[in-house]
Amino acid sequence: MSLTNEQIQLKLQEKFGEQVSNFSEPFGMLTFEAPKEQNLKVLQFLYDDEELKFRFLTDLQAVHYPNDKGRELAVVYHLHNLVDNVRIRFKVFTNINTPDVFTATQLFATANWMERETYDFFGVNFVGHPNLKRILNVDEMDYFPMRKEFPLEDQTRIDKDDEMFGRGGSIN
Amino acid sequence: MSDVQNILLPEGSIEKKTITLNVGPTHPATHGVFQNIMEMDGERVMSAESTVGYIHRAFEKLAERRPLYQITPITDRLNYCSSPINNIGWHLTCEKLLGIQTPKRVDYLRVILMELARIADHLICNSIVGVDTGAFSGFVYLMEYRELIYEIYEEICGSRLTTNIGRIGGFERNFTPVAWQKLKKFIAEYPKALKEFENLFTRNRIFMDRTIGCGPISAERALNYGFTGPNLRAAGVDYDVRVHSPYSSYEDFDFIVPVGTTGDTYDRYLVRNVEMWQSLSIIEQAVQKIENIKGADAEVYHANVPEYYLPAKQDVYSSMEALIWHFKIIMGEIEMPKGELYHSVEGANGELGYYFISDGGRTPYRLHFRRPCFIYYQAYEELIKGSMLSDAIVVMSSLNLIAGELDA
Numbered sequence: 147m148s149l150t151n152e153q154i155q156l157k158l159q160e161k162f163g164e165q166v167s168n169f170s171e172p173f174g175m176l177t178f179e180a181p182k183e184q185n186l187k188v189l190q191f192l193y194d195d196e197e198l199k200f201r202f203l204t205d206l207q208a209v210h211y212p213n214d215k216g217r218e219l220a221v222v223y224h225l226h227n228l229v230d231n232v233r234i235r236f237k238v239f240t241n242i243n244t245p246d247v248f249t250a251t252q253l254f255a256t257a258n259w260m261e262r263e264t265y266d267f268f269g270v271n272f273v274g275h276p277n278l279k280r281i282l283n284v285d286e287m288d289y290f291p292m293r294k295e296f297p298l299e300d301q302t303r304i305d306k307d308d309e310m311f312g313r314g315g316s317i318n
Numbered sequence: 319m320s321d322v323q324n325i326l327l328p329e330g331s332i333e334k335k336t337i338t339l340n341v342g343p344t345h346p347a348t349h350g351v352f353q354n355i356m357e358m359d360g361e362r363v364m365s366a367e368s369t370v371g372y373i374h375r376a377f378e379k380l381a382e383r384r385p386l387y388q389i390t391p392i393t394d395r396l397n398y399c400s401s402p403i404n405n406i407g408w409h410l411t412c413e414k415l416l417g418i419q420t421p422k423r424v425d426y427l428r429v430i431l432m433e434l435a436r437i438a439d440h441l442i443c444n445s446i447v448g449v450d451t452g453a454f455s456g457f458v459y460l461m462e463y464r465e466l467i468y469e470i471y472e473e474i475c476g477s478r479l480t481t482n483i484g485r486i487g488g489f490e491r492n493f494t495p496v497a498w499q500k501l502k503k504f505i506a507e508y509p510k511a512l513k514e515f516e517n518l519f520t521r522n523r524i525f526m527d528r529t530i531g532c533g534p535i536s537a538e539r540a541l542n543y544g545f546t547g548p549n550l551r552a553a554g555v556d557y558d559v560r561v562h563s564p565y566s567s568y569e570d571f572d573f574i575v576p577v578g579t580t581g582d583t584y585d586r587y588l589v590r591n592v593e594m595w596q597s598l599s600i601i602e603q604a605v606q607k608i609e610n611i612k613g614a615d616a617e618v619y620h621a622n623v624p625e626y627y628l629p630a631k632q633d634v635y636s637s638m639e640a641l642i643w644h645f646k647i648i649m650g651e652i653e654m655p656k657g658e659l660y661h662s663v664e665g666a667n668g669e670l671g672y673y674f675i676s677d678g679g680r681t682p683y684r685l686h687f688r689r690p691c692f693i694y695y696q697a698y699e700e701l702i703k704g705s706m707l708s709d710a711i712v713v714m715s716s717l718n719l720i721a722g723e724l725d726a
Contacts, residue, residue, distance in 0.1 A: 172658045259696040
């Protein structure tokens with residue numbers, strides 16, 4: 147455990163300056179974000195740097211924040227440095243109307259299906275992906291089901307609205 | 319892709335063309351719902367396109383409307399050959415978010431169950447590799463012992479396949495004397511059967527010829543493809559979540575992490591066999607450690623967290639407070655802190671991760687399962703390119719693909 151979160155943060159700030167931001171450490175995992183145009187540069191730097199060596203893509207997925215205008219979709223990368231055993235979380239936010247994010251498939255072969263899954267459920271358009279089509283849902287589907295505007299419950303039921311789940315409403 | 323394969327054949331002959339073969343989705347040789355559209359040149363696979371999603375059940379969407387305890391049965395159905403690992407992994411994730419410390423005895427009980435689940439998973443995988451190479455008897459020998467493992471689960475939680483085992487903070491009840499008795503019977507009898515299984519396969523000429531060099535992958539490619547678990551270790555990388563980021567007191571145990579060299583089917587088989595021996599040793603150590611716990615902690619089986627752990631049933635019927643807590647927990651009206659975390663456990667076929675975002679509501683805002691199968695199945699096409707169709711089937715079973723985990 148020679149590599150600490152502070153060192154990673156310093157190296158990133160040294161290289162990218164103001165562009166990497168919002169550093170935090172929830173449950174000990176360094177989390178930060180960058181503009182979506184920069185995602186490949188950041189991933190490449192994390193991969194190539196002789197001290198950082200984040201060469202294992204553990205996971206890639208998206209999160210939908212419908213109330214955060216202009217930054218509705220977050221694409222989250224979990225990276226792992228297997229040598230020093232350090233994990234980091236890297237996020238890029240994108241507008242939901244033009245959800246274009248560069249693909250990481252050139253760097254990680256494993257990103258192929260992960261990005262297809264993310265596209266399938268959130269509609270993130272990975273620019274440059276070799277085969278960006280639906281993977282788990284049927285090909286004919288014309289919406290992205292994990293977005294928050296598609297509720298799970300039958301909307302005619304009043305006993306299952308959001309306040310029963312601790313969000314909004316009077317019971318809380 | 320066609321017409322240029324076999325130049326010795328005369329022009330226009332039918333053997334000269336490749337044919338498209340549709341393997342699956344319900345092919346008897348694939349042990350699950352997998353479809354592969356293969357382009358075949360005679361017996362050789364030129365290319366394969368995998369289609370997944372036939373049993374997609376929208377677990378991540380479902381989880382957004384369920385309180386924590388209702389998500390446990392969902393995790394059962396990921397890798398259903400080793401459900402306790404999924405359940406306990408999920409409970410560990412919740413405990414990390416809620417800041418719950420579990421007693422050592424609970425950790426050791428969990429370790430016993432997780433290692434039993436690993437044995438159950440590996441023995442199915444390895445014996446199925448045997449079946450697919452044409453040797454059915456090994457499967458019959460080992461299947462009996464999976465039954466013993468399921469009986470232990472049944473004694474602990476009441477169910478066998480989709481276990482829904484444990485609670486946040488520990489277990490719903492202590493291991494019964496019958497459970498211990500069955501566990502000891504398993505520890506005593508399984509080595510003999512496993513030894514016999516190894517005698518049948520490991521140095522078997524036919525088995526070796528069928529599996530050595532079959533579907534190999536280099537360490538670099540395996541890492542790039544996001545391989546984890548036995549499949550990555552077979553390629554020579556000693557990455558094991560139990561060692562790298564220990565959970566549930568795995569740091570107290572002494573075990574080796576077996577690695578292979580070529581990442582082919584034979585290495586995967588060997589790695590899984592060694593892991594079964596190691597799991598047995600871990601279980602023995604855990605039993606020993608539990609027997610060494612004396613005093614007040616000797617019978618503890620859950621952490622003292624009344625906000626999240628259901629009160630005892632007899633109290634629910636007799637005391638108002640317990641009844642209130644029972645309903646609060648069942649209805650999901652418990653306080654959940656805000657937070658964002660990733661927690662992973664060493665599942666039977668790789669790193670099983672939970673990415674959990676809580677916004678303070680009663681259900682996760684977002685829950686993502688990192689399913690090892692889904693991630694390494696995309697390498698299948700590369701693994702089987704140029705091999706025989708019958709080898710492709712063996713490679714698929716040696717990867718230990720579980721359809722439930724693949725599709726989530």
